[in-house]
Amino acid sequence: MELRTPRLRLIPLDPDRDASGLHAAFGDPEVMRWWNHVVCADVAETRERLRESVDRDGAHLWVIRRGEACEPAGMVGLLGEVDVPGLTWLLCKDAWGRGLATEAAGAVVEHALGPLDLPRVEAWVEATNERSLAVARRVGLTERGRLAQRYPHRERPHEMVVLGRARDHEPTPMLNAEVALPVRDVAATLTLLREALGGRTLFSVGDPPEVAGVSFGPWSVGPRLQLVSTRRWRIARVTLYLDVGVELEALHDRAVDAGADVVQRPTEQPWGMRECVVQLPEGHHIVLTAPA
Ligand SMILES: CC(C)(COP(=O)(O)OP(=O)(O)OC[C@H]1O[C@@H](n2cnc3c(N)ncnc32)[C@H](O)[C@@H]1OP(=O)(O)O)[C@@H](O)C(=O)NCCC(=O)NCCS
The missing domain is CATH 3.40.630.30 (Gcn5-related N-acetyltransferase (GNAT))
Incomplete structure (x- = not known):
């Protein structure tokens, strides 16, 4: 028409x-x-x-x-x-x-x-x-x-x-999703995430901290997660994907320089993404992902 x-x-x-x-x-x-x-x-x-x-x-x-x-x-x-x-x-x-x-x-x-x-x-x-x-x-x-x-x-x-x-005014049905990651040492994980991945502490409860929030962007909204202290001997491994946009290689280099345990270098995957994996002391995997 x-x-x-x-x-x-x-x-x-x-x-x-x-x-x-x-x-x-x-x-x-x-x-x-x-x-x-x-x-x-x-x-x-x-x-x-x-x-x-x-x-x-x-x-x-x-x-x-x-x-x-x-x-x-x-x-x-x-x-x-x-x-x-x-x-x-x-x-x-x-x-x-x-x-x-x-x-x-x-x-x-x-x-x-x-x-x-x-x-x-x-x-x-x-x-x-x-x-x-x-x-x-x-x-x-x-x-x-x-x-x-x-x-x-x-x-x-x-x-x-x-x-x-x-067409019609619609409140956004869901604004974000956040994972609560069980870790043995919240303070040490905050330091690691800051130095290796540029994470920013949003809040921290307890001394030493029992719960903390981490954000991975410079603004008030963006990817974030919670760290929750656990004393359990066995911790189920969580795999967390962080979509890092266009700066995958730079972030990989930063993680290496910070001494993080990088268990997979940036590698092209069959599904069209480049991915790099950082492992936390409890075995959790943080997969940094970006378009190949
Ligand atoms: C994107 C694209 C279509 C925009 O073209 P554009 O001419 O800047 O946009 P408009 O036609 O709306 O024109 C706006 C300009 O005309 C001016 N203008 C002049 N007379 C006007 C009039 N009578 N009414 C409204 N605006 C007028 C506006 O002030 C504005 O100027 P400014 O750029 O200095 O602010 C063009 O840049 C393009 O083809 N880019 C390449 C293809 C592309 O990128 N496509 C989009 C992919 S996502």
Whole structure:
């Protein structure tokens, strides 16, 4: 279905018709700097990429046209085959800086939460893609969390901001999950976690401490765990996964320098992650995990 805004027509994308116009964006390294694949070499490759996107279940993609102009200004829409409906947008370079992406994305968000009756939409935007973050915020999306991702063509993972907007006001159903880790010496474990993994003591009860909270980020929210003192002889081993984002190697080096018992160096796993394992004196495993 075609959508209209004061300055734009959003026309359901047809790869055969639109590939040559959109190649101005898909063939431009500056536009593709943020995309999940490399610059398309020619119109045929752009067509193929567009075809893959359009064919995904649940995808709704539109080509953006300014009034009656023949050449597309860009593309906007909803990605297919994603867990939560995901927004996508891109403009040819000569269309940047005129508010067109915001106008187009705003229309898609209203269409998604209105006629398409979707309960929520989200956008995954690279943390350094300021222009795209601004578009997301201008159309009413707010930050919901962050994750690390690695595109196949890039050497290193990068940080993604997940921004979302819900149709109805909905309190977040669950804000965090926290493990209580039984340890023999809470104070010593606090020191180890601080020196090896940058953990920060949130609270500590008792002298010597019987219970303590540890946070692994600089802010008031983020990954955290509790340490609970136990005198039991046998302690069941807990395996705790810490998603460390893009700094796995640096954190591994820090743990080694701090004298932590690193029982597995950063190793690529068959499930697409790089993982490194630090063992605590009780045998608990802290698995540091990041995209391979
Ligand atoms: C992301 C992208 C679409 C944003 O384009 P953009 O032009 O910055 O965004 P908008 O079209 O909403 O334009 C906003 C700018 O137009 C200006 N503007 C000019 N005339 C305007 C008008 N009539 N109405 C509203 N804004 C106007 C705004 O002030 C703003 O300027 P600023 O950047 O100096 O603050 C573009 O940078 C792009 O294609 N990037 C590469 C692909 C990409 O990263 N896609 C997203 C992946 S998550």
